[in-house]
Amino acid sequence: MRWTALLRTSTLPGALLGLFLLLSPGSGQAQSKTVVHFWVAWDPQQADAIAAKKEIAAYEQAHPDVTIDVQNITYDALHDKLITAVAGGEGPDISWGLPEWFGELYRMGALMDLSGFEQHWAARPEIYPNVLKALTIHGKLMALPHYLGIRALLSHADMLKAAGIAAPPKSWAELIADSKVIHQKLGKPGFGIAGTGVRAPQELIMYLAQNDLAVARPTRDGKYRNTWNDDKAQLARAAQVFAFYHDLQASGAISPDASGWGWEEEDTDFALGRYAMAIDGPWMESREAQNPKEMADVEITAPPTIRTPATFFEINPFYVFKATAHPQATLDFAAFLTGREFQQAVHPQNSPRMDVHSDNKWGRDFMTLAASGVVFPPVPLAGITRDMEDAIGRVLLRHETPQSVARWLGQAINRDLRQSGELGSAS
């Protein structure tokens, strides 16, 4: 073949390649604006997302040299996308995320040390001290608070009344007894749980804390360890927690299918009045608009306990990434997100700021429980939370004894800690 023919035939692909390069992002003139890549996981139809978009647009208007590139990704996909993007050096500048990912991202060395920023962070004095403490690792602030998802017992007061129950239960025993009565009189389960998904370990850690147990405790060598199998009393209390799950199922307090429920079923079924009580968060306020009739009678009280008042304290963070190309612009934007104006507009009921609160029941009644909140330890949690889910399944689906499940979970957590390099010594 002649070179002329070769040149002729390669003209079209060459032209296409040139066009592709010309149109590809980053080509052409250098952009004059600073672009802050912000990953979120909001439902665009919900009020908080609408308010947030409005606030971000106003921020861009006030900072004409900055563009906020918002990427909306569902929570289900956000974890894997964040981990792989950060590992590949293509992460965002700042992102939403679940508190369960805090340890993983810290362990990866992906998070920016915000100690310097903290010193002149205007919102700092207004943030709840225990919230800041939960976001601090080895004395360094490693994430910023986004919103609080404190859990409480939500009850349909009319259903309780119809079953002849005067007040929501305060103990596990009362919860089971009341649920049995509701089941007998109304033909509906009295209580709802999440047996799978992200909500299941959040509920389990609350019940464990109510029985003075931690998933993992700090050790002297600066790491973490599950100590249930080192201490008979702790193991017995852990078994008591799994016996509670067993009793909920055996007594008919929960639906027989609750072992497979995730947060969607738990929230939707409660909002539809398909059962009377659930441990849930302030976001259920949005269900009032969707199911006004069924949600009108909802009461919010402290979760029933066995020993110590405790609830799960979801301190939802903003993760600021160390690899950002624009640290100052990113931190300025982070300061805006934790500022009073943004928080008042977007999270009036569940802000981590003490000066932003709502006097309705969704704000007031949840915030009174903040002091009894417990959080996950700052270690890689993906394996641990899955084992916690499995532990619930072992009780509800495989009907293993609570003692054997408690023993198994203690061992499994330590195995996970060993795999992530976080297992501390026993002494």
Added chain:
Amino acid sequence: MRGVTRLPAAGLRWPAALARRATPQARPAPVLSRAAQRRRAALLYVAPAALFFLVLIAYPLLRVLWLSIRNANLVDPSVGGFAGWDNYATVLSDDEFLSSLWHTLLWTTLSVTGEYLLGLGSALALAQPVRGRAIFRGIIIIPWVIPIVVAGLDWTWMLSPEYGVLNLWMVKLGILTHPFYFLGRIDSALLTVTFVNIWRSFPFYTISLLAALQAIPTDLHEAAALDGAGTIRRWRVITMPHLKTVSLILILLHVIWTAINFDFIWVMTQGGPLAASETLPILIYRYAMQTFDVGAACALASMMMGGMATLFFVWYYAARRRAAVA
């Protein structure tokens, strides 16, 4: 016209002409033979495809093999170094490995068997000269063109014990006394996903087998019928031998596609409940994205890759031997 390169002298190729012009003292480049020119042009045309193969297929595969003998953790940058066979040992000693392997075998065998039987039955039915045959042929392909995620979510909702229409119908028809949580029970989750997979995949068998059926000369059947062969005998000695090649290819392809399938199970059960529907691809994902043990994930992926490649080569050489004997 100034500045325009003149054409080379007759008989000279472009490179030779250019070389002579650039270095007049140098020895003239040897003139390539026609065969060599063709080979060079062929190499040039193959180069982009070869590059794609190297970058998109060979490199990732070799990288997986390499990482399978390395210590690698996605969230712990301090982990590294040569691991030898440790990652393979980690996989083989995992409590969930054998159950996942069993689930993979069950899922693959039941899926491919069900798909083949349903595909063959529907292909034979659609090969008959019935009225509206063209419409049925069009309709039957629908499950196969639905994206897996959409099909998986649809079936998940239809099977839901609270809101699922299938549970509602089965209770109303008296098949069930109360709604059954098909995807939430240890003993039914994998079978349910397998059923949905069969539903989605059998149309591919239908159209492939139907095409093979239509290629069978009708006079073979007519001659056999005249000789007194009944329907079953004609099906056994004429139809099935004609379907043999396409059947083997279909089965081989689907054994591989089904064994390595991740999305259907992930969308419907995520391998649950309690790992009851966890197959090897789900276990690979768990190693990589839940325990972040990339070394173990790559070791298991390499083992699966080896298994699938062995299956393919055994089939390929057996087919070649059969062809040679024939």
